[in-house]
Amino acid sequence: MLFEYAIVGGILLGIFYALLSVGLNVVFGAQKIINLAHGDVIMLGGYAAWELYQTYKISPIISTIIVVPITVVIGYLLNRLIAPRLGKSSDPEMLSLILFFGLSQVIEALSTLVFGNAERSLPINSIPTSPFKLFGESYPADWWVSALVAIPLLAIFLLFLYRSSVGLQVRAVISDSVEAAVAGINARRISGLYFGVGFALAACAGVWGVFIFGGVSPTEGPAITVTAFAIIVFGSLGNPIGTLVAGIIFGIFYQLAQVYVPSWSNLVPYALVIATMLTRPQGLFGRRQRVA
């Protein structure tokens, strides 16, 4: 029964992990950079959910929707602020890495000042509480509720990207920003918007991270960033669908490790990212791409 528990639990958590990492891949698609503040945006999403529940008794399910427009705007403005300056530099990739690293420190410091060091958590009865039963095993409510919220969110994201006119422009800009400009697309505005979408997805994941990680604290960001990075590298940079599959596979690996070799389970993301980068740098679903 342990095996089934690990697989089903892994899939439920994996859907959450897909949501957790897809935003990082989206930001990569928009700007060709690794957003080292990704985990911190997730952390902010968590604090938003906590604040909204504590002060206004707003259900985390509603909070997931509330954070979207706010973070899209924040991401968009941030992109418009930094993109022109980075574009002028000689090594934009490295500089943006350092920039987002600095931003991550700023967010972490401000969160500590505002929310304090202590970990904040939300009562489980803030979401529908009955555990989910399958094959005689029961799974915590937050696992399946977060999966149930993540699925429509991811579906909407995919519809936006693959079925809407703006999504088409996004893909055109990602494919070739020069070609997109001569097709009359305002490439800067489009990539800024997509950048904001990446932030929004991160914030949504953050709302549910409060439950899955057992709380939210100002210092959780970097570890989440590394986990998300492991997943997007595994599933191929720039390919959001790859991230979804990779997230689920990661969830299963992680649960299997939790069940059978619990003391080693923390090694999973690190081993995954190193093994992927060294043996198949283009990821599971990637075509040959210059990474090294």
Added chain:
Amino acid sequence: MPKTAEIKTLQNTGSKTKTLISPAIATLVPVIGFALAIHVYSNELLLTYMAIYVALAQGVNIMYGFTGYLPFGYFGFFGVGAYVSGLAMLNYNLPPVVAVIVGGLGGALVGAILSPLFRLRGAYFAIGTLAASEAIYTIVANPSLQSITNGPYGLNLANYYSSGMAYGSAIALVAISIIAVSYVRGSRFGLTLKAIRDDPYSASMAGVNVPRQRFYAWLISAAIAGMAGSIFGWATSVFYPQAVFDSSLSVLAIVFALFGGVGSVWGPTIGAVLLYSVYNAIGISNPEYFQLIYGLVIVLLVLFAPRGLLGFWNFFAQKIRRKRVTND
């Protein structure tokens, strides 16, 4: 095009003695400074830590300043050094100073093992080293390995504690790291590293063995971190794995180096001394204020001095140099 046959101020006009004097000053000033500081400020442990950070910032300088590879996982070598030297003392009763050198070798050995990460570029390398160091931490701190590493309970080196010795070693390490940077900067080795940083393929067509040169820089950098970790463990005497495998160690070392200016000899020393002092003034009691300050410093540096990041020192030097050229 400017007529500039007479402007020979940039390089290769300095005499041999001159090229030796400036690194000597860059080494002696901080060494003497640390030696005297203990008479003014009596918190020896704190000064030891400051010296360790100077060495770490110089280690980052060798790696990032001269090859362009940013090691987010630099703390991994630090932790390995602390453990290798600590276990060498505990298990083989090695004298601490010898153990420090062994710790440096341990750092370099791990550096050699991790050298395949050089196949990765830019951000991939930075995060790859971070993941590798986190993996090493997870292994060292693992309860299953308690018989070897004492798992999550860390090491107790209290029996080897010796006031003054650890501080002296830290000062020696500062000297070693600055001499290493001066050597790299002034030598053919450094010249080829800079060429590689600008354009690896072009460098190889100039006959440079690109992977080997990078590898050497990486080993020097890893050995410095290994020794720094060894001295940290020795001076701290009781430590847990999360104290020596702490990603904020890399963070601070990188910030100090960037703030002072990578690629220069003085920059990281000044950056580490200044910012670590600030850290002690406000950072111990209010770490979040300190974090906020250096986070903002990084963001502002990237946004408003995108070509530089070489810090204020180089920025001013360049300005002065330009002025001189236009005045001629």
Added chain:
Amino acid sequence: MLEIKQMNSGYGPMQVLWNLDLMVNPNEVQIVLGANGAGKSTLLKVIVGLLPLWSGSLLMDGDDIAHLPVTARVKRGVGYMSEKGIFPELTVEENLRLGGLSKKRGEIQDQIDSVYQRFPELKERRGSVAGGLSGGQRKLVGVGRSLISQPKVLLMDEPSSGLSPRYVSEVIDRLAELRGHMTLVIAEQNISFLKIADTVSVIEGGRTRFEGSVTDFTNDDNLKTAFFGIE
């Protein structure tokens, strides 16, 4: 329609165009001939705004467009088909749809259908990724997208590049159908495009070597060797 005088431009520090002149009249097909590296692509890129104009003038319908960003020039009716011409990761239909971003949904569909009518082989492969098509079909996708966006002047950068001779003549035939209906500037080194052109300019070393009608060009033997760049 387009009037270029004394244009100087290049990449980074490297000057490629030297005091170049070019004049394109409405509804004419002008072929810009030149060897590889003569500066044809650079010229088109400066017109559409991908490269800066260092000095000289660039007028469209009498207005100076040199200071406008790319998207504004596209809105004004400058169409540009690069050598690549497509978004390889997108499907044929998506590529075409990108030609009509400013139009209403139904209107785009009508126009896509008319492109399909003109190029039936694209209809068959409407759902396939454009990067997977044959070289000739890829060019048709590029042409199709340009048709949908209905530019006042369409600049085409080497439509023959990467094509085998059979496809080149097919592309030429297709472009011939457009003759008289729109203003076309075709940068080419393949002189078979002459048969659909009204006027020719020859560029050599980034300078205008000849400007005139196709008949003047074909009657001048020296020009053909000049085209190879031999003095």
Added chain:
Amino acid sequence: MTDSPVLLRIEELTTVFGGLKALSQVSLDINPGEAVGLVGPNGSGKTTLVNTVCGLYRPASGRVILEGTEITGHRPHLIARAGINRTFQIPKPFKDLSVYENVRVSSIHSRNHTSIEGALARVNLAELANHPISELTAAQQKRLDLARALALEPKVIFVDELAAGLTPGELHEVAEMLKEFQSSGIALIVVEHLMGFLEQVVSSVLVLSAGRTIFTGPLRTALEDVEVKRVFLGGESDAGN
């Protein structure tokens, strides 16, 4: 024909990118002091040939032999030290080093520690030795590429699009420079679009199209060749009449 082997022999070199043959069985022999032009339309494989011989790409098959020693697939720095060097279409100086230091990087790795000043003088850059790269024009940067190659005592230099963007005066200067190299025994393989310039420097050409050799022989003959005309001018082989 001779007892001593040719200087550089490229033997049926084939380079494949993701199933696509960018270079297909291209062969070329060159002797000291000889200069061969390498021409063909964009994407015909000229730069791929240079990159493969210089060790940036590993060939799928074929051999590269320098003075009788096979060097196929050796790493770039070993090939450079063995005596094959190149310039770049878009010059690639070391931006953070001075002109002098740029050449010094090569000089360090030369067998006889060549004179840096000498190499700079041969490309007329001696006056700029202490200048930062940012003060050099594109033409000067291309000559710096050449100086770096010279400092490694090359036997063969691949010259990639040296003429693009140069004024007629500069063109003449560069042509004279290349002739001086030849007279000192260096073999040149000149990738060039500007036929007028090429004619001043080389006697014979190798014409590539779609990765294949379609012609080898004198430049003038090449321009009359039906196949070459078709590749350069398009569909009709009678286009030139």
